[in-house]
Amino acid sequence: MQKMHILEMKNNQTQTIQPVEKTKRLQMLMSSKNLLVKQRAALLCSTKEYQNIGLSDKDLILKAQLVVIKELTKQIDLLKQKLILIIKPIYPLITATNY
Secondary structure, eight states, X not given: OOOOEEEEOTXXXXXXXXXXXXXXXXXXXXXXXXXHHHHHHXXXXXXXXXXXXXXOTTSHHHXXXXXXXXXXXXXXXXXXXXXHHHHHHHHXXXXXXXX
16 A cells, blocks of 8 residues: 555644655656656657668767667667666556446
């Protein structure tokens, strides 16, 4: 279950607060992953165009982009793994149906 935090108020009332740090972290991870995916897709399109006009994979223009694509893929995979680590423990809670 998700941890709840109790906050003591000035007038001696208590309020239950849902932890928002994981939610913010999850949003930032998703945004970062999505941005990298878009950048990789753009580079993939340009490399295909270069290949279609006859540039060799050994050409510096193409070679540089392929190196960046490879690194973006690694970073996207790392972000996906981190997302899974955050989502996996709460997935049963958010998909459970209580009838």
